[in-house]
Amino acid sequence: PKRRGGVASLLWTGQCDTPEVCAVLGTAGSLRFAATHHTPRTLEVTTRTSRTASRTEVLDFPEPGDDGAHRWNYPGSISLQYEAASVARAVRAGAVEAPEWTHADSLAAHRIVERVRDQCYAPTADVDAAKPGDF
Numbered sequence: 001p002k003r004r005g006g007v008a009s010l011l012w013t014g015q016c017d018t019p020e021v022c023a024v025l026g027t028a029g030s031l032r033f034a035a036t037h038h039t040p041r042t043l044e045v046t047t048r049t050s051r052t053a054s055r056t057e058v059l060d061f062p063e064p065g066d067d068g069a070h071r072w073n074y075p076g077s078i079s080l081q082y083e084a085a086s087v088a089r090a091v092r093a094g095a096v097e098a099p100e101w102t103h104a105d106s107l108a109a110h111r112i113v114e115r116v117r118d119q120c121y122a123p124t125a126d127v128d129a130a131k132p133g134d135f
């Protein structure tokens with residue numbers, strides 16, 4: 001495939017409090033996932049309509065009600081029930097995968113993560129020998 005070039009800026013850490021946002025920027029527009037990005041309640045889809053103008057659509061994904069009966073490890077974790085409900089529907093229908101996220105989708109996501117890892121991680125003796133808290 002022809003490479004078109006691009007730039008990526010990624011930050012992940014367990015060492016500090018981050019804003020937990022995700023933005024994907026492209027030549028024709030952008031996607032912005034609201035915090036917390038692993039269970040976003042809104043997604044802004046911005047499409048460039050001309051050199052100086054754009055159109056933004058906001059998609060809402062309301063968080064289900066929480067009766068307070070459970071303690072969640074991460075903010076927004078209650079929204080994972082959407083995924084569980086999708087799997088339950090697929091199982092009841094006798095399907096081997098959910099239509100919202102197929103096995104092929106999972107494989108594609110893993111290939112993307114592997115490519116990011118391979119392109120962004122350059123192991124060195126210093127990094128490989130580092131212990132938690134060194135950086």
